[in-house]
Every structure is written in C-alpha cells, then in structure tokens.
Amino acid sequence: MWTWFYKLASPPYVYGVAAALIPWLLGGAALAMVYGLIAGLAIAPPDYQQGEAYRMIYVHVPSAVLSLTIYTVMAAASAVALIWRIKVGHAVSAAAAPIGASFTLLALVTGSLWGRPMWGTYWAWDPRLTSELILLFLYVGVMSLRSAFEDPSRGDRAAALLATVGVVNVPIVHFSVVWWNSLHQGATIVRLGAPKMPGSMLWPLLSMWLGFMLFFAAVLCIRLQGEVLNRERQSTWVREAVKS
Amino acid sequence: MISSSFWAMGGYARYVWPCFAFACLVLAWNLWAARRFRVAAQLRARRAMEMAAVEET
Amino acid sequence: MSVGALEAFALVVRRELCLSFRRPDQLLQPLVFFLIVTTLFPLGLSLQLSLLRDMAPGVLWVAALLSSLLSLDSLFKSDADDGTLEQLALCGQGLTVIVVAKTFAHWLVTGAALVLASPVVGTALGIPGSAFPTMMLSLGLGTLTLSWLGAIGAGLTVGLKRGNVLLSLIVLPLAMPLLIFGAGATDRAISGTPAAGALYFLAALCVFTCTLAPFAATVALRITLE
Numbered sequence: 001m002w003t004w005f006y007k008l009a010s011p012p013y014v015y016g017v018a019a020a021l022i023p024w025l026l027g028g029a030a031l032a033m034v035y036g037l038i039a040g041l042a043i044a045p046p047d048y049q050q051g052e053a054y055r056m057i058y059v060h061v062p063s064a065v066l067s068l069t070i071y072t073v074m075a076a077a078s079a080v081a082l083i084w085r086i087k088v089g090h091a092v093s094a095a096a097a098p099i100g101a102s103f104t105l106l107a108l109v110t111g112s113l114w115g116r117p118m119w120g121t122y123w124a125w126d127p128r129l130t131s132e133l134i135l136l137f138l139y140v141g142v143m144s145l146r147s148a149f150e151d152p153s154r155g156d157r158a159a160a161l162l163a164t165v166g167v168v169n170v171p172i173v174h175f176s177v178v179w180w181n182s183l184h185q186g187a188t189i190v191r192l193g194a195p196k197m198p199g200s201m202l203w204p205l206l207s208m209w210l211g212f213m214l215f216f217a218a219v220l221c222i223r224l225q226g227e228v229l230n231r232e233r234q235s236t237w238v239r240e241a242v243k244s
Numbered sequence: 245m246i247s248s249s250f251w252a253m254g255g256y257a258r259y260v261w262p263c264f265a266f267a268c269l270v271l272a273w274n275l276w277a278a279r280r281f282r283v284a285a286q287l288r289a290r291r292a293m294e295m296a297a298v299e300e301t
Numbered sequence: 302m303s304v305g306a307l308e309a310f311a312l313v314v315r316r317e318l319c320l321s322f323r324r325p326d327q328l329l330q331p332l333v334f335f336l337i338v339t340t341l342f343p344l345g346l347s348l349q350l351s352l353l354r355d356m357a358p359g360v361l362w363v364a365a366l367l368s369s370l371l372s373l374d375s376l377f378k379s380d381a382d383d384g385t386l387e388q389l390a391l392c393g394q395g396l397t398v399i400v401v402a403k404t405f406a407h408w409l410v411t412g413a414a415l416v417l418a419s420p421v422v423g424t425a426l427g428i429p430g431s432a433f434p435t436m437m438l439s440l441g442l443g444t445l446t447l448s449w450l451g452a453i454g455a456g457l458t459v460g461l462k463r464g465n466v467l468l469s470l471i472v473l474p475l476a477m478p479l480l481i482f483g484a485g486a487t488d489r490a491i492s493g494t495p496a497a498g499a500l501y502f503l504a505a506l507c508v509f510t511c512t513l514a515p516f517a518a519t520v521a522l523r524i525t526l527e
Contacts, residue, residue, distance in 0.1 A: 042250065052254030059267040082520070099274055106270045113263045117256055130477070137474035144470060148461050157524045158457045162471060165453060165517055172478065215271060222278035226285035233292045242289045 009086045011228045012237040018221035025218035032211030040204035056114040062212040064107035068170050070100030075167035078160035090156035095223035101139035127176035128184040138166040309394045310402045317406030331372040331411050338364040339422045350427035357426035358487035365415050372411045373451035374465040381459045397519045404452045412444025435490035442507045443483040449514035450475050456521030
C-alpha cells in the first residue's frame, strides 16, 4: 500500500509522473476556469448588498485559499524532507514557494480592489489582511533563505525548517476572522453546517477554486521537473531524460 | 455582442476588470516562469552531461 | 567527569554571562539603541505627551523588537567563528541543553535589561505608572518569546554573509502576533480596561515558543554545522 509513497521518493519517477500529468492538469484547469468565469460573470445573479462588485469573489477567494493551501503543501513537503531525508520533498517545497507567493500577492491585490468599493479603503490593518501579508513575508523569507546558502542542500534544509516553523501562521490567517473583530467577512463555505451562499453563486466559485488548484498542480509539476533536474544533475537517469 | 451593461458591471467596472486582469497576469506569469525555469534546468543538465562526456574521453 | 544536564545548563549560562560582562560596551549597545529609537518617535511624530501616550505601547514594542533583533546576531556568531560551537555540539551534553542555556543567558542580558529600562522609557512616552506592571510583564514575556524565535533565526543564518538582514526578514514576520498582543496588553492597561486576556495570550505564545523553539533551534544549528 505504501509502495506509491516510496516510488514518489525516487526523482526519476517523480520527473516522469510530473511530465505525464501536466497536460491533463492544464486541460482540467482550463475547463474548470472557463465554466467558472462564464457562470460567475454572466449567469450568476448580482448580489443583494454588493451588486455586481461581488463577482471579484471568483478570483479573490480561490487565490486566498490557494495561498494557504500552497504554504501547507510547502511545509508538509519540507517536513517530510527533513524527517525522512527524502530529497524530492525539498524539490517540491522549492517549486511551490514562488507559486504560493504569487497567489498570496494576487489575494492581497484582488482583496484590495474589492475593499475599495465595499469598505471605502484599499487597505485596513485588519487581522485577516495583516496575517495574509505576514504570509507573503514568510514566503519571501523562505525563498531568500534558500538562495542565501552557497551549498544548495544546506539551503534546502534551512528553508525547510523555516517553512515548517512558519506554518503556525496558516491557522492564524484562517481563524483570524473568528478570533478577532474583523472587517473581513467570516467563513461562508468551510464551516459546520450548510454553506451560506446560493447555488448559482456557489458552483462557479467552487469551479474556479478547482480550476486554480489544478492550475497550481500543473505549474508545480513544471517547476518540479526543473527542481529535480537541478538537484540530480550528475545522475545517469538525467542524461537519458535530457537527451530527448 | 456582449451588452455594455455587462462591461459596466453595475458601475464597479474600474475595480472588477483590473481585478480579473491581474488574475490573468498572475496565472500567465506562473506558466511562463515555470516553463523558463524548466528549460534553464534542462540546458544546465545537458551542459553537465556534455562536460562529463568530455572528461571521460 | 560526567556532568548532568542541569549542571551543564548552569555552566553555559555562567560562561555566557562572564563573556558578556567582559565587553560592557557590547552589553549596553542594545539598551542604548532601545533608548535612541524611542527618542526618534517623539522627534518625528509629536512632542506632546498626551498624543504620545496613545502611540506609546506601539513605539515601545517596535523599539524593543528592533533592539532585540540587533543583538540576536551575536547569539551564536562568535562561537561559530572560533569553532567553539562545534566543540559544544560534540561535547556529549546534547546540543539542546546548550542552546537553551545560551538563549536564556542572551535573554538575561538583552530582554531582561529592556524590561528593567522600560519604566524610564515609558515615563518619557507618557505612559502612566499604573500601567507599568502590565507593560513590564508583557515586555518580559514578549522579549523571552522573541529571544527564542531569534534563536531559530540565528541558528539558520549563523554562517551567512549579511546574515543579520536575513535574520530580521525571517524573525519579524514570526514576531508580528507578539507585537499585536504585547502592544495590545499595554494599551489596555493605559486606558484602564483589563489586560488579562491579552496577557494570557502572550503567556500562551511564550510557553508554546519556549517549548518547541529549542528543538527547532537545535535542528537549525545542526543544519548549519554539518
């Protein structure tokens, strides 16, 4: 049962699996996003309170959820790499970091553009916005630490430790709207009980979320191929893989 | 083709459309940067392979 | 002769304190920096005590954070430079005990000193005497937590050139919740509302960090020393 886990520890296996998955992931992402955008922008009705402005939810929420998910993936891969000394974990972590940082930036910018018409300000020092900004700093810190070392494997391990330590921020971001008085809306979907959103608005949102996840997986695979090659440059399997 | 009221987004167009445009930009950057990274890694690996072949001879 | 963990702890703390007091100017630098930074805010913002009082908790805490960060670089650096750190790692006591001792000694000469200096600075910023106990307690808990977060960062960056900039970049995001609760507790004490909630949260953060950070810092040092 655990053979798939052991296989994933092998760099050439991961390289091959990533290569095979990329077109499927990109295709699935495109389908999900096309449906999500059409249904979300054109078919879903305007909101009672926010009018047409609420449609920014279709990029803001998926990007925010992705920013947290990607950090968790990065931290989990780092922890696996540190504890079981599986080098592929470092490759996954290094590949995920820039993608996660870009989605965090996207969440902050889309949130800012949404905040201006709704709250009257582009920015507020609100618990959720502040903790999301801290998340961006954590991503940048992990990437900077990795690149600061001349020895790449030492850089990998240092960045892995930092990523693991920083994962405490992820629940802080998620629960910030519960623990503190926040300007930001509370949990609408990931909560006990039924989601607080009507189906016509919810399905495009879930579709965009799925699309973003598949897109992340695709880009991760592309970057992972590069990261694996960089770490295994001297191996014989690389010669075969690169000849084609 | 698409009615002007769709583009107007109930008056919020100056927030909604830049929002989606930035999202497209981020997604496109991700794809482009990842591809560029992979190509660079493949080039470096090929160069290392050639150097090793030269050293063997 | 074999030495127990507690004895090793005491020995290392004594060594660190001896070394620190041998260079009194190095000892005073973070404290002076703390005083200077707190002076900058009134000069830059407003000279009226009534207005300063509103900003005082934040100013105090930012200054404490920055001066703690300044001194963190020296936590492992001098020992790493002359090879003592490797010897300590190999001495058989367990690196964690050494790390706990070094960090605790470091906090004694930096964080604890800041806490003792805070009434002086607090008065200068217009904080009323009634808020001092909360202020000092929150600073004490906060600087201890910060010393531990800094120990992780210092362990990760000890071998790097320009490591202290990276150290700040790593530690500050982790320290932000600390700032929010610490300044919040002091703020509440100034306005007279009960600060117990914020203090409890600060204490929880401190306990959480003091329990887990030693292991993280040890792993960080092993990564650097290998």
